[in-house]
Amino acid sequence: MSQIFFDESQLSLDDFATLCAQSTDKKDWPLASDVALNVLIYQRRDLLTAASSQPQALLSELHRALSAGPGVLVIKGMYPDKQIIDRNSALFEQILSAEAASNSGADHFAAAGNNGRIWNALQKVAVRDADAFIDYYANPLLALICEAWLGPGYQITAQVNQVRPGGKAQQPHRDYHLGFQQNEVVKRFPLPLQILSQYLTLQGAIAHSDMPIESGPTQLLPWSHQYQAGYLAWRDPQFIDYFRQHAIQLPLEKGDGLFFNPALFHAAGNNLTHDHIRTANLLQVSSSFGKAMEKVNYITVLKQIYPALRLRTLPEAELNAVIAAAGEGYSFPTNLDTDPPSSGLAPMTQQQLLRLALTEKWQPEAFNAALDEHQLKRQA
Numbered sequence: 013m014s015q016i017f018f019d020e021s022q023l024s025l026d027d028f029a030t031l032c033a034q035s036t037d038k039k040d041w042p043l044a045s046d047v048a049l050n051v052l053i054y055q056r057r058d059l060l061t062a063a064s065s066q067p068q069a070l071l072s073e074l075h076r077a078l079s080a081g082p083g084v085l086v087i088k089g090m091y092p093d094k095q096i097i098d099r100n101s102a103l104f105e106q107i108l109s110a111e112a113a114s115n116s117g118a119d120h121f122a123a124a125g126n127n128g129r130i131w132n133a134l135q136k137v138a139v140r141d142a143d144a145f146i147d148y149y150a151n152p153l154l155a156l157i158c159e160a161w162l163g164p165g166y167q168i169t170a171q172v173n174q175v176r177p178g179g180k181a182q183q184p185h186r187d188y189h190l191g192f193q194q195n196e197v198v199k200r201f202p203l204p205l206q207i208l209s210q211y212l213t214l215q216g217a218i219a220h221s222d223m224p225i226e227s228g229p230t231q232l233l234p235w236s237h238q239y240q241a242g243y244l245a246w247r248d249p250q251f252i253d254y255f256r257q258h259a260i261q262l263p264l265e266k267g268d269g270l271f272f273n274p275a276l277f278h279a280a281g282n283n284l285t286h287d288h289i290r291t292a293n294l295l296q297v298s299s300s301f302g303k304a305m306e307k308v309n310y311i312t313v314l315k316q317i318y319p320a321l322r323l324r325t326l327p328e329a330e331l332n333a334v335i336a337a338a339g340e341g342y343s344f345p346t347n348l349d350t351d352p353p354s355s356g357l358a359p360m361t362q363q364q365l366l367r368l369a370l371t372e373k374w375q376p377e378a379f380n381a382a383l384d385e386h387q388l389k390r391q392a
């Protein structure tokens with residue numbers, strides 16, 4: 013891809029297929045114990061030994077695995093003490109039933125029915141059981157893989173996903189950041205930023221149940237993260253077809269960890285069993301780099317300028333530029349329980365709210381109230 017800005021007509025299934033045809037050679041990965049269907053397999057004990065004897069070589073290998081390598085790895089036995097997993101799973105069940113009773117906690121990213129989702133499981137577990145939280149997040153391998161991909165200062169979030177018998181497969185997709193945006197938005201990001209975005213997030217899943225193939229463990233397409241234009245490609249029927257023909261699935265055991273580059277094409281699988289509930293704690297870990305140097309109180313700015321702005325008649329380009337400076341233009345981070353996406357996958361931003369108010373000619377009092385409500389529902 014030679015162009016910085018491009019559209020769907022410039023996608024190449026051939027280029028994608030060439031990248032995905034690479035194979036993972038065990039001899040390139042000295043600390044891995046195995047390669048299964050092109051996925052690197054690491055053993056907990058080997059990683060802990062290497063962490064004390066050759067930490068830089070270990071961190072380098074794990075990072076390379078997720079970038080220059082197949083883009084996906086499994087840590088077998090990441091949680092050797094199953095009681096830690098089970099104690100957290102019991103809390104997940106409490107949270108799921110409490111939220112089902114209060115009708116919150118819907119999964120906006122999957123069809124209703126055979127799916128359970130807990131947003132912000134990290135905070136909800138901490139509130140319910142401090143020791144369960146401590147035991148779970150005291151895992152040195154978790155810190156190791158996060159630091160290998162993101163360096164220090166990372167931020168962990170957790171979203172539990174439960175797929176019950178009969179639960180349907182997802183469409184293949186890429187993950188946060190750009191995986192949560194429509195093509196029209198993706199296209200406005202220069203290609204180097206699209207590529208960079210994969211280095212700002214680590215995607216992980218801790219198996220809270222055994223995951224035999226028939227229960228639908230995540231379908232993965234190793235090496236697919238290397239297709240640079242891929243954020244525009246995953247909704248394309250040709251690419252979906254290719255995924256269906258070439259994606260692989262690995263069975264996991266309770267306590268295993270799966271980690272992948274967020275640009276890897278993947279999709280939750282069909283749960284074909286009659287009685288096996290598949291539960292994963294999805295960890296999404298963010299780089300410290302997605303943050304500005306200064307904290308700006310945009311509520312103050314917006315409330316101050318709105319009465320004046322609504323009286324001005326600016327050319328569209330000027331209006332767009334001032335809106336871009338005056339408020340938050342990104343949907344995240346937010347509280348997905350109380351601030352679900354209204355359409356698409358991303359909730360409304362302050363800038364979109366401002367634009368709506370100007371278009372509909374709201375009075376300042378109405379805009380201020382809407383702004384306060386918007387702010388409130390985005391808090392955790």
Ligand SMILES: [Fe+2]
Nearest residue numbers: 185186187278
């Ligand atoms: Fe995903």
